[in-house]
Amino acid sequence: MAVTEAERRAMTRALELAVRGPRGANPQVGAVLLSPAGDIISEGWHRGAGTAHAEVDALSHLAPDQARGATAVVTLEPCNHTGRTGPCALALIEAGVRRVVYALDDPGAVSGGGAERLRAAGIEVEAGEQADAARTVVADWLTAGRLGRPHVTVKWAQSLDGRAAADDGTSQWITGPEARADVHRRRAASDAIVVGTGTALADDPSLTARDGDVLYAHQPIPVVIGSREIPATAALHRHPQGLLRFDTHDLRAVLSDLHARGIQRVFIEGGPTLASAFLAADLADEVLAYIAPVLLGGGRLALTDIGVGSIGEARRLRVVERVWLGEDLLLIAHPVTEEGS
Known part of the structure; x- marks a missing residue:
């Protein structure tokens, strides 16, 4: 399924949110949650090491089950490992998200693989939307x-x-x-x-x-x-x-x-x-x-x-x-x- 216009707008917004977070050991990441109708129902970004990742931050603003059937638009592939916080891919699965659109693959050998985990759980995944813009945001972190x-x-x-x-x-x-x-x-x-x-x-x-x-x-x-x-x-x-x-x-x-x-x-x-x-x-x-x-x-x-x-x-x-x-x-x-x- 192609990326929708609502998802493109949401990615642009997620990139704006990402740069609100501090530069540091973790990348700057933004996330936007869309209702099945394509309306924004929540936003989040990563506020620094040890705090909730962008996806979990966005989910935290919703009531239980409010994200069921939603689309998560994220500037970086949802992580697939447990560090100071749990894996974002699992959080999205447990929240009942139907679809995930992300910009840039996570290059980490440990943290990567979130997209595969999401697909295995039956969630639609689209990668690469505004990847160049997302790469610019985290260029120093990648280097x-x-x-x-x-x-x-x-x-x-x-x-x-x-x-x-x-x-x-x-x-x-x-x-x-x-x-x-x-x-x-x-x-x-x-x-x-x-x-x-x-x-x-x-x-x-x-x-x-x-x-x-x-x-x-x-x-x-x-x-x-x-x-x-x-x-x-x-x-x-x-x-x-x-x-x-x-x-x-x-x-x-x-x-x-x-x-x-x-x-x-x-x-x-x-x-x-x-x-x-x-x-x-x-x-x-x-x-x-x-x-x-x-x-x-x-x-x-x-x-x-x-x-x-x-x-x-x-x-x-x-x-x-x-x-x-x-x-x-x-x-x-x-x-x-x-x-x-």
Whole structure:
């Protein structure tokens, strides 16, 4: 049976509901329940780890048996496993739902398989409605699940001759206001922003995401890697999110810990040493290089040793976007994998 117009409208609504939920270890999911006549009788979304999933949230607003014969429209395949909550596929079966329309298959080896369970119970199932839109909503969650760690963006600003600072260490500001505003927008789209203790001590950064003098509604969690103490008076301690400290040089362990906390997207702003460490460890999924038309000379390079001893060992990148920001140029690049992507 083809997807009806009422079900298409319900999916659009479910996608709007999905983004009300927090980004975290679990995906953002929305659900709409339709009566046999195609009218909306309930809505729900996932409000965070440990809370009811979207389908169960929507069912919770109905009286017993009110969902019997209904159609459930969900942005992600109903789950088929018991974690902190029970399987949504079973909840829909027990509620007497007649039909399920969902956008995107659940890729989880444990959580997937809900559609098969629903069909086995005699429920009509339609998959793929507005799948691309649903994939956009949970893109970071899908990437983090595939990688087993957060997606990592490494950012730096440099002069035309590849310097991150003048010889006396001053670096504010290499780039202009348009480039700096772009950085803050990208900070706001991240879950965590990471620096090393060197940057934390030298620059006393706030690591907030600001639109001019106003904080963005979403603030990335500030993370500092390194063993040196951060003064109690440091701006980082006044960040609206709690500061995370990692006294280690094991970047994979740091990312594993952040992943366990539900952090899906990490923004590395820690200066040449930290940026180079992530690149050397093959932990950069995206590079943002802000290039200003200034010359600084000297030895304060934007990158240090990244493990390249000869030209044959060069880290190849593919530039996916070029953005002019006032007089500055932003190059967005992705590592070239063995498959050439």
